[in-house]
Amino acid sequence: MWVQVFDAFLEHLIRQGRLTVTLPSGRTQSYGSGEGAPEVAITLHDDTLPRKIVLSPDMAVGEAYMDGRLTIAGDDLRGFLSLALINIHAQGQPWFRRPLEYLRVALRHLKQFNPASRSRANVAHHYDLSGELYDLFLDADRQYSCAYFSDPGMTLEAAQEAKKHHIARKLLIEPGMRVLDIGCGWGGMGLTLARDYGAEVTGITLSTEQHAMANRRAEEAGLAQRAKFLLTDYRDITGEFDRIVSVGMFEHVGVPHYETYFRSLRQLLTPEGVALIHTIGRSEPPGSTSPWITKYIFPGGYVPAMSETLRAIEHQKLVTTDVEVWRLHYAETLNHWLSRFEDNIDRARAL
Numbered sequence: 001m002w003v004q005v006f007d008a009f010l011e012h013l014i015r016q017g018r019l020t021v022t023l024p025s026g027r028t029q030s031y032g033s034g035e036g037a038p039e040v041a042i043t044l045h046d047d048t049l050p051r052k053i054v055l056s057p058d059m060a061v062g063e064a065y066m067d068g069r070l071t072i073a074g075d076d077l078r079g080f081l082s083l084a085l086i087n088i089h090a091q092g093q094p095w096f097r098r099p100l101e102y103l104r105v106a107l108r109h110l111k112q113f114n115p116a117s118r119s120r121a122n123v124a125h126h127y128d129l130s131g132e133l134y135d136l137f138l139d140a141d142r143q144y145s146c147a148y149f150s151d152p153g154m155t156l157e158a159a160q161e162a163k164k165h166h167i168a169r170k171l172l173i174e175p176g177m178r179v180l181d182i183g184c185g186w187g188g189m190g191l192t193l194a195r196d197y198g199a200e201v202t203g204i205t206l207s208t209e210q211h212a213m214a215n216r217r218a219e220e221a222g223l224a225q226r227a228k229f230l231l232t233d234y235r236d237i238t239g240e241f242d243r244i245v246s247v248g249m250f251e252h253v254g255v256p257h258y259e260t261y262f263r264s265l266r267q268l269l270t271p272e273g274v275a276l277i278h279t280i281g282r283s284e285p286p287g288s289t290s291p292w293i294t295k296y297i298f299p300g301g302y303v304p305a306m307s308e309t310l311r312a313i314e315h316q317k318l319v320t321t322d323v324e325v326w327r328l329h330y331a332e333t334l335n336h337w338l339s340r341f342e343d344n345i346d347r348a349r350a351l
Contacts, residue, residue, distance in 0.1 A: 006050035013091055017083045023050070037086045041073035062292035078338075089284075131209060133351055136344040137337045141188040145248035145278065146330040156336040159329075164192045167245060170322070171276055173197040177242040180204070180268060182234050183249025187214030187227070193245075194218075194227040203229040204237055234264055241268050243275070250279035250309075251301050255286075258304075258312035266316050275318075280330070281306060 003023065010019065010031040017037025020030045024047050032039075044050070046069040052060035064070035065077070072080050134142055139157045147159035148166050167189070173179065175198030181190045184203025187210075193199040205211050214229035230237075244265055253261045265275050286305045293301065306323070313320055341348065 002051040002054065005054050009054050013087050014083070015091060016086055019083060032083075032087075038076075038079040038083045040076055040080045040083050042080065043071050043073075045069045045071065056291060058290040058292045059295070062296070130351055131213070133348065136348055137340040142186040143188050144185055146280075146326050147333045147336070148326065149329050149332050152332075156333070156340075159333070159336075160188075164189055165196075167247070167276055167278065168193060168197055171243050171245060171274055173199050173243060176200065178202070178240070179243045179245060180237065180239075180241040182244065182246035183252070184210070184214055184229055185248070186210050187217045187229055189245060189247055190214070190227050190229065191217060191221060191223055194223045195221065199226070199243070201227040202237075202239070202241075203227065204232050204234060205229065206231065206233060235260065237264075237268065239268065240270055242270055242273050244269060244273070245276050245278075247278040248280075250277050251298065251303055254300055255302060255304075255308065258308065259315060262312050262316040262318060266318055279304060279309075281309075281325075283327075 007029065010021070010029075014031035016032060016035065018030055018032040018034040018039040020028060020039075020041040022028045022041070022043040024044055044064070046064065049060060049064055049069060052064075061070060065072070131142075134144065138144055139147075139160045141157075141160060143160040143163065146163065147154075147156060148163035149159045150162050150166075154162065171179075173193055177197075177199050179190075179193055179199045179201045181193075181201060181203040184190050184205050187203060190201040190203040191214075194201045203214060205214070208231065211229055211231040215224070218224045218227045218229065250261070269275060280303050282303045282305050284305070286308045289298075289302050310320060
């Protein structure tokens with residue numbers, strides 16, 4: 001029965017491009033028109049996969065690829081993901097999967113409930129991994145967020161530098177300004193603002209690895225008096241700041257905490273203060289996080305829709321003065337990260 005349901009699922013989903021699937025029985029079936037998207041062939045090596053893919057595509061496909069129960073011809077993972085995403089965007093969920101998606105959306109407040117203790121555990125899961133891993137694909141400054149490619153031919157290092165200075169110019173940073181960096185990472189943004197713009201920077205993170213490295217970098221650069229990094233939650237910080245910057249952290253806040261997050265910003269800013277939030281965003285309405293992403297990459301994380309973000313901002317009586325979409329910049333950033341990671345794949349496996 002599940003093979004028939006699996007067929008119906010793929011016949012509904014794959015309309016553009018072509019997906020050829022070989023089952024463990026040896027049966028091969030193709031889906032799609034062959035036009036408008038890549039052509040990809042996969043082989044399933046587990047009889048339970050048709051059922052699992054229908055019930056939870058993200059988790060089933062992700063885990064099966066990880067452990068070799070699903071293989072892609074030519075190891076064309078990028079082509080496979082492109083084919084899937086093009087068709088998901090065009091077709092949406094088949095009717096028999098919609099109740100499961102509605103349930104996931106309904107439960108997202110529970111999944112994304114991130115009090116301080118849970119936030120620390122979530123951050124440790126991802127950011128307290130070996131720094132050697134991040135050095136395999138990030139730039140030398142360890143900017144783990146979208147770069148800014150003002151010129152398509154820029155290197156990753158140049159584009160990440162451009163990102164930091166673009167943000168500083170948007171914030172109109174002046175010498176002596178008190179700047180709070182929420183989710184400071186390994187300190188790159190804060191150190192740039194202190195060194196190049198004369199700001200008095202306080203950076204906060206929940207990652208012990210990032211905290212230690214950021215302070216070490218400040219000492220080595222002779223900036224420890226102007227850039228300090230604290231191991232604390234944004235809900236626990238006090239004081240008053242002229243500027244707040246947060247790059248690549250809002251995805252970890254969780255929908256139930258949006259009001260608290262923007263209330264904290266309002267309380268921490270001076271009356272004439274300005275905050276800049278740089279976050280990944282979704283192009284579709286509010287939804288849920290892939291269960292595979294939640295389990296293996298960003299527990300408690302969620303990519304926000306602009307509508308739900310602006311609603312929380314307005315509720316806290318903050319004023320939105322500028323929105324800039326960097327979607328294509330992130331695509332180029334990811335291309336650089338992927339290329340670097342693939343170049344270092346043997347070192348990654350050794351870790």
